[in-house]
Every structure is written in structure tokens, then in C-alpha cells.
Amino acid sequence: MRIEAVELRRIAMPLVAPFRTSFGTETARDVLLVRVVTPDAEGWGECVAIADPLYSPEYVEGAQDVLRRFLIPALPEDADEYRVERALEPFKGHRMAKAALGTAVLDARLRAAGESFGRYLGAARERVPCGVSVGIMDSVPELLDAVAGYLDEGYVRIKLKIEPGWDVEPVRAVRERFGDVPLQVDANAAYTLADARRLKELDAFGLLLIEQPLGDEDLVQHAELARALATPVCLDESIESAADAAAAIALGAASVVNVKPGRVGGYLEARRIHDVCRAHGVAVWCGGMLETGIGRAANVALAALPGFTLPGDTSASRRYYARDVTEPFELDGGHLEVPRGPGVGVRPVPERLEEFTTSSEWVTL
Numbered sequence: 001m002r003i004e005a006v007e008l009r010r011i012a013m014p015l016v017a018p019f020r021t022s023f024g025t026e027t028a029r030d031v032l033l034v035r036v037v038t039p040d041a042e043g044w045g046e047c048v049a050i051a052d053p054l055y056s057p058e059y060v061e062g063a064q065d066v067l068r069r070f071l072i073p074a075l076p077e078d079a080d081e082y083r084v085e086r087a088l089e090p091f092k093g094h095r096m097a098k099a100a101l102g103t104a105v106l107d108a109r110l111r112a113a114g115e116s117f118g119r120y121l122g123a124a125r126e127r128v129p130c131g132v133s134v135g136i137m138d139s140v141p142e143l144l145d146a147v148a149g150y151l152d153e154g155y156v157r158i159k160l161k162i163e164p165g166w167d168v169e170p171v172r173a174v175r176e177r178f179g180d181v182p183l184q185v186d187a188n189a190a191y192t193l194a195d196a197r198r199l200k201e202l203d204a205f206g207l208l209l210i211e212q213p214l215g216d217e218d219l220v221q222h223a224e225l226a227r228a229l230a231t232p233v234c235l236d237e238s239i240e241s242a243a244d245a246a247a248a249i250a251l252g253a254a255s256v257v258n259v260k261p262g263r264v265g266g267y268l269e270a271r272r273i274h275d276v277c278r279a280h281g282v283a284v285w286c287g288g289m290l291e292t293g294i295g296r297a298a299n300v301a302l303a304a305l306p307g308f309t310l311p312g313d314t315s316a317s318r319r320y321y322a323r324d325v326t327e328p329f330e331l332d333g334g335h336l337e338v339p340r341g342p343g344v345g346v347r348p349v350p351e352r353l354e355e356f357t358t359s360s361e362w363v364t365l
């Protein structure tokens, strides 16, 4: 497939409410969308890098730069998702940038072929159960109101962001108010092994998992912590490839994996992680990076694969955006439908895309 041009488009997406994690607070997303133009179809990919290198070393301005100067110029004459993956391999890191470009190429090829993302990836279901991620709040009452609202909307699983000073108390309060609702926590690497005793107090609440309690590089420490906890340890930031997943499983550092296609370089590697984990009886679930409908559509398709046995952070569009750049994803009985159309199955709504756009640059090949 010949790629004629690639557009790097930035859109400003205000959040319906601040989203606070242990590494900072998001109030709006500065999103980089990648559009690939071919003779037969256009493909879209969403770069999940946030504005600052706080979740991972990538950040949106850097992703756009590496795409413009290195990744797009390296695209092969006759491109498909595997050839693009191989062409980008020599460049170290920048997985979120690579994922956006590779996904846009795959989306274009699947649209031209009339094949949906779900069918291509191997989806086993037509709808997926949805969890929701709840940020750190100013008070426990405020948290309980937010959780009550999400449960009323039908979310089947609650994830609470935690950090030192906001962990046992909010978890206990949610358990006391909402009983045995499926519940998990995400520390975004805010703790160290020295906090093991405090983290062990969370064992009292029957959590599904504790996500990324320790540092991104701390596989050995996570294995030591996992031996001390009854709550299963899930890794997010630590897993950037199928090899990382295999190492984490071999070390006993994770018994659950949060799969985020952007973090691991794209949907092909995300599926490899799914396959490695499934071969070891390790559950995976689909994480989120506050994607617009473009990334959300592809994530929902991925979340339908057979090894995705836990509800993901695949929330409805309205969890973050009053108006999405695509038609909104809306919860139906706690589930989202897997898009059936060709490619990722959704497109930006032209008027909204123009309204949200802050910049656009074209790279011709």
C-alpha cells in the first residue's frame, strides 16, 4: 500500500473534570492524531502521549517531532502494518509515536479491505464490560459521590487512583459504602518496597489487583512485594513489550497485566502480550490513556480478545469529554459495543475535528 502523505494534527480536548493521579492532574488533553492518506483509504491513529513526560518518557511535542523527523521518513514504499513495524524498529523507544503511525497504516489498510479491527485482531465478543478509573479527590465524601455516579451509569468495575496519604482510607470508605463492588487500585509507581507494610493493609479489602505500586524499572522489587501481598500485582508502566511481560511473569512480578497499545508500540505488540500472558494463565485487561473515540474504538476491539478477562478502563466518551471528536461511545448495560465497520470503525466528525484543531502539519513522502 502506497502512503501518499501523513497529517500530524493536534486537537485540544478539555476534560469534564480534573483527573488527578499520583504524578499530576490533567484538566485537558493535547492530543496528537495521525492521519495516513493512501490511494484507497485514509487511516487514523491516536498518540496517547500526554503533554508532559510524567507517565512515561514520551510527551506529545516530542512524539510529533520524532514522527516528523524520523518515523514518517522511514515508512516503506509498499507499507503494511508488519513492514511499518520492522521499518521503525531501528529507532529506540518512542513507542507511543510508533503506535499512532502503525495504527493509522493498519486502519487505512483494513478500511480499504473492508475488514474491521475486531475481526482482524481476533475479537471473541461483540461487546465488552467496562470499568472506570477514578482520580484522587480532595475528600472522601467527594470520592464516594463520584463512585456512586459511575455505578449508577452502569460501570462494572471501579479503579481508584492511590498515592501515599490517599490509599487505605478511601478504599475502606468505598468498601463500606458500596459493599463488594469489583474494585482495584492504581498507584502509578508512587510507592517503594519500604511501603510494603502499608500496601499490605489493602489486603483486607478483597481488591481485584493493585496496579503498578512500584517504579517502572522495579521488576525484582515487584516480585518481592507480590510475595508479601495477598492482592494480585498488576503491571502497567513496567510492561512495554511481550518480552517485558514474559520477564515479569518469569520473575513473579505480575499476575495480571494492563495492556495499553500506545505504551507497547501498537496493536500487534499488544496482541503478542495478550498471547504470552494467555499462554501462562495470566489475565490481561485493556488500560486507557484518556483516548478520544479514535483510540477508544481500537481499544474496545482489542478488549474483545479472549484473554481480556477483566473489565478494562474502556469507559464511555462522556467519562472524560463532553463532546468527543468522534460520535460518542456510550455505555449500554455496563458494556461498550465493538465497532463493526471497516478499520477502527469510527472517524472524526469533520466539524468537531476542525473545532478542536490547534495545529495541522502535512508530511509528504
Ligand SMILES: CSCC[C@@H](NC(=O)CCC(=O)O)C(=O)O
Pocket (backbone or CB within 6 Å): 021, 026, 050, 055, 132, 133, 186, 188, 236, 287, 288, 289, 290, 291, 313, 314, 315
Ligand atoms: C493521564 S495518563 C493516565 C494513565 C492511567 N490511566 C487510567 O487511569 C485510565 C484512564 C482512562 O480511563 O483512559 C493509568 O496509569 O492506568
Ligand SMILES: [Mg+2]
Pocket (backbone or CB within 6 Å): 186, 188, 211, 212, 236, 237, 258, 287
Ligand atoms: Mg495504570
